[in-house]
Amino acid sequence: MSTATAVQTTLQDRLAAEDLKPKIGSKVNLSKADLLSGNYAADLRELLELRGVLVFPKINFTDEEQAAFTETIGTFLPEIKGQKVYNISLDKKKNPNRDYLKASLYWHIDGTMNKRPIGAAILSMKVLPTWGGDTDFCNTYASYDALSEEKKQEIENLRVIHSMWNSQLYHSPEPTLEQLEQLMAMGEVELPLVWKHRSGRKSLVLGNTAQEVLGKSRQESAKILHGLREWATQEQFVYTHEWSVGDSVMWDNTGTMHRARPYDPDCGRLLHRTKTEGEEPIN
Structure with a gap:
């Protein structure tokens, strides 16, 4: 053990x-x-x-x-x-x-x-x-740990722009200009794709606020973010309550x-x- x-x-x-x-x-x-x-x-x-x-x-x-x-x-x-x-x-x-x-x-x-x-x-x-409404959780520690060493090295130092307006576009893809400007006023932050915790463990930083990977083309960025989200939300890493x-x-x-x-x-x-x-x- x-x-x-x-x-x-x-x-x-x-x-x-x-x-x-x-x-x-x-x-x-x-x-x-x-x-x-x-x-x-x-x-x-x-x-x-x-x-x-x-x-x-x-x-x-x-x-x-x-x-x-x-x-x-x-x-x-x-x-x-x-x-x-x-x-x-x-x-x-x-x-x-x-x-x-x-x-x-x-x-x-x-x-x-x-x-x-x-x-x-x-x-x-x-x-x-009345129907639906369960809550899904996925473990981003476990999903990081399960990545190949090659993939870990590939993403180790990548950084990602996160914004609230990106998350709102998921459910409202055609906001008015005024609405978009209000959302954009909430700002953006740059975060690492891999969170190096003070405990020594690492986890993936993903989700609907993740907008683009710095230094990558739009296509490359989308493939990285969507691919890792797909990996992290596999059945083995997910609990549905x-x-x-x-x-x-x-x-x-x-x-x-x-x-x-x-x-x-x-x-x-x-x-x-x-x-x-x-x-x-x-x-």
Whole structure:
């Protein structure tokens, strides 16, 4: 048994956890009281980095409990307007910025435009959709590790321009000039294609904000980005969560991408999100 496997086995024993798939996802069967106590926070953080996604089935957090649990995992990151819980919904009554959330139907990392992307994020299901609406997660640590040495060397030092306007074009490919200018005003950032984490591990930085690879033609750039996304989102690296009301799912935003599966936009689907501050920039 390898050292990493031994560590994971020990963590899973302590957390009453079990693998959901070989390369991504663990179900944690601790009680709500155990989770809120903070006694298992360090173990949960360690298992989260190893597995990418942790599922707490039908834990039924209230908003206050979800925020309190999030605070045990890391430094709590409130929303722009200061609220602790964010409504993930395409219902305008529940989220006036529903159009912005349409990009969540495509693979992405939260906060690529920030100096430090979000660390961990937690979603809790409140209202199920009438159809669809599962959430996909892919492990960008595991997908990087599985690349050939030749491919790793090929992409090691590539840098990519990311922008919010690129992500919005996925669902609105023909914006007005005014709309496009508003999106472009949000700026662009240059990021490495391979994130060299301070832990020594590496992960791929992809998603719908990835616009172009510097120094490559448009065709070469598209082939690199689309090809790596296709690689990273293979079935072996992906866990799909089929929601039940009361479920909570936490993911390592620094080592996974995620997306919502299509669903009826007028069905009232509602999840509540909390998150922690990122602890390192993308380097």
